[in-house]
Amino acid sequence: xxxxxxxxxxxxxxxxxxxxxxxxxxxxxxxxxxxxxxxxxxxxxxxxxxxxxxxxxxxxxxxxxxxxxxxxxxxxxxxxxxxxxxxxxxxxxxxxxxxxxxxxxxxxxxxxxxxxxxxxxxxxxxxxxxxxxxxxxxxxxxxxxxxxxxxxxxxxxxxxxxxxxxxxxxxxxxxxxxxxxxxxxxxxxxxxxxxxxxxxxxxxxxxxxxxxxxxxxxxxxxxxxxxxxxxxxxxxxxxxxxxxxxxxxxxxxxxxxxxxxxxxxxxxxxxxxxxxxxxxxxxxxxxxxxxxxxxx
DNA sequence: TTCCAGGGGTAGA
DNA sequence: TCTACCCATGGA
Numbered sequence: 001x002x003x004x005x006x007x008x009x010x011x012x013x014x015x016x017x018x019x020x021x022x023x024x025x026x027x028x029x030x031x032x033x034x035x036x037x038x039x040x041x042x043x044x045x046x047x048x049x050x051x052x053x054x055x056x057x058x059x060x061x062x063x064x065x066x067x068x069x070x071x072x073x074x075x076x077x078x079x080x081x082x083x084x085x086x087x088x089x090x091x092x093x094x095x096x097x098x099x100x101x102x103x104x105x106x107x108x109x110x111x112x113x114x115x116x117x118x119x120x121x122x123x124x125x126x127x128x129x130x131x132x133x134x135x136x137x138x139x140x141x142x143x144x145x146x147x148x149x150x151x152x153x154x155x156x157x158x159x160x161x162x163x164x165x166x167x168x169x170x171x172x173x174x175x176x177x178x179x180x181x182x183x184x185x186x187x188x189x190x191x192x193x194x195x196x197x198x199x200x201x202x203x204x205x206x207x208x209x210x211x212x213x214x215x216x217x218x219x220x221x222x223x224x225x226x227x228x229x230x231x232x233x234x235x236x237x238x239x240x241x242x243x244x245x246x247x248x249x250x251x252x253x254x255x256x257x258x259x260x261x262x263x264x265x266x267x268x269x270x271x272x273x274x275x276x277x278x279x280x281x282x283x284x285x286x287x288x289x290x291x292x293x294x295x296x
Numbered sequence: 297t298t299c300c301a302g303g304g305g306t307a308g309a
Numbered sequence: 310t311c312t313a314c315c316c317a318t319g320g321a
């Protein structure tokens with residue numbers, strides 16, 4: 001086993017990032033709340049499959065790599081993947097400046113929350129986001145568990161996330177017989193096809209220079225991605241100027257902000273978060289996650 | 297049985 | 310722009 005170490009930005013909080021949303025529960029991610037480690041089986045560009053385990057280390061993070069010892073190029077690839085996963089290149093100082101001292105949101109800076117856990121690839125984030133639509137969180141986990149068995153296995157257990165090429169090569173009916181994604185199965189197969197064929201270069205969507213309005217339009221152009229899914233994806237891509245209002249957000253707004261009174265219209269919810277401007281999507285998500293994050 | 301979940305596509309006004 | 314209806318799946 002090889003240990004790689006990386007440094008992290010000044011206000012980085014490892015466990016607040018891992019716990020930022022449900023992604024750490026979706027395989028190939030796996031986490032240990034007691035030991036505060038995040039693991040995943042990861043396939044490298046040359047096809048080799050390794051297992052990564054991240055933990056805090058003095059000055060940054062330790063990345064334990066199990067499997068064959070990675071070459072220098074592979075080490076760089078692994079570090080790049082971890083940078084994507086933990087969004088280490090994003091700066092949240094302006095976010096904290098916005099909410100600093102706010103009566104409702106002061107806890108966010110105290111906990112160091114805000115940075116979100118992403119997947120190493122945009123493809124994986126798109127797939128998982130699609131599997132969160134119109135279903136329960138438990139069903140999302142089950143669909144994801146079945147999906148990754150289509151990826152390459154790690155000898156000691158687990159699977160790497162399947163490539164778009166792998167899914168595109170399958171018959172759509174066979175794919176859905178395995179994943180049981182319901183009507184989403186056809187959308188997933190179409191997404192895999194458009195990426196595998198080269199029609200879509202979704203990995204380029206991580207470019208911070210891309211305007212979020214442009215990205216939003218591109219994401220909504222994908223079958224199965226509406227306002228919630230596109231807003232959700234924007235967050236994983238580092239843009240927070242859009243809301244992603246789903247049933248969880250509506251319930252939180254009703255119970256906590258609207259005093260448990262009536263269910264609010266989406267326009268009312270939008271008006272409440274609008275003053276947070278480019279950070280409104282993140283503030284909305286922090287409301288949903290408050291109970292899980294504020295006592296980390 | 298019916299309803300619905302971290303919704304979205306489509307047709308018709 | 311808004312509404313009505315449909316969509317697979319599995320738990321409540």
